[in-house]
C-alpha cells in the first residue's frame with residue numbers, strides 16, 4: 001500500500017523529558033484493548049498500578065488512564081514514561097506509540113501527518129520557508145480498492161496545493177482562488193452524488209465564479225467567537241481567543257502561513273470523499289489559516305498553530321461543529337470569507 005507523508009516526517013524526534021508541552025500532560029490516555037488486557041493480566045507492581053489507574057470511559061467505549069494532577073500516572077519526575085523505561089516502547093499504549101501521527105486510511109493508500117500540536121512537529125512545519133512537500137513510500141501491506149471518487153479528488157487536490165503555493169501572488173489571492181475551486185468542486189461532487197456517476201468535472205473545473213455584492217463584514221471577529229464556542233481542551237484557550245479579538249492582526253511571514261494552509265488542506269480536503277463536503281473542508285482550511293494569523297498577533301505563529309491544532313484537530317466533535325457552522329451560520333457564508341480575504 002502506498003503511504004504518503006509530510007516531507008519532514010523523517011526528521012521528527014520526540015522531545016521526551018525536554019518537551020515544553022508534553023502530550024503526557026493534560027491529554028486523556030485512551031487505552032487500546034490489547035494494552036488494557038496486558039496491564040490487567042500481569043501481577044507486577046506496574047501492572048497493579050496500571051489496573052488501579054484504569055477507568056472505563058463510556059464516551060470512548062474503552063479504558064483510559066486516570067490522570068494525576070493532570071499528568072499521566074506513569075510520567076515520572078523527569079517527565080519520562082515509567083512503562084517505556086521498564087518494559088520498552090511497545091509496552092506503552094498504542095496512542096502513545098503513534099502520537100503525534102494522524103493516519104488516514106483511504107483503502108488504496110494511507111496518508112500520515114504529524115500533529116502541529118506537538119512542539120517538535122510544529123517546529124519542523126514552521127522551521128522551513130520552502131513549499132511544503134510530501135513523500136511517498138510502499139508499506140508492503142496489501143491495499144484495498146479505494147473510493148471511486150479518489151482518482152478525481154487526488155489531482156484536484158494537487159491543483160489546490162499548486163494554487164496555494166503559487167508565490168507569484170499574495171497569499172490572500174491564493175486562498176480566494178482555493179476557496180472558489182472548492183466551491184465549484186463541491187457542486188461537481190453534489191452532481192456526481194445525485195446522478196451516481198464519477199466526478200469527472202473535477203479535472204476541468206474552472207477557477208472563476210460570479211459572486212454578487214459581497215457583504216460588508218468578513219468572518220472575524222465571528223470566527224474567533226465560533227472557535228471559543230467549541231469544547232475547550234486547555235482552560236486558557238477562550239482567553240487567548242478573546243485577546244486575539246482585541247488586537248490588530250499582525251502580518252505574518254507568508255511563506256510560513258502558506259505552509260500552515262497546505263498543512264490544514266492536506267489534513268482535511270480528502271476527507272470529503274466520505275460526505276461530499278468539499279466546500280466545508282475548504283472553509284475549514286481558510287478559517288484555521290486566518291485564525292492562526294490573528295492569534296499569532298498575541299502569542300506568535302508557532303504557539304497559535306499549536307493551540308489551534310490542539311483544540312480543533314484533536315477533538316473530532318470540534319472539527320464537525322465547524323463544518324456544521326459553515327453550513328448553517330450566515331456569518332460563515334462564502335461571501336463573508338471572500339470579503340475577509342479581499343479586505
Ligand code: SF4
Nearest residue numbers: 014015019023118120
Ligand atoms: S508532544 Fe511531541 S515532542 Fe512532546 S512528548 Fe509528545 S510526542 Fe514528544
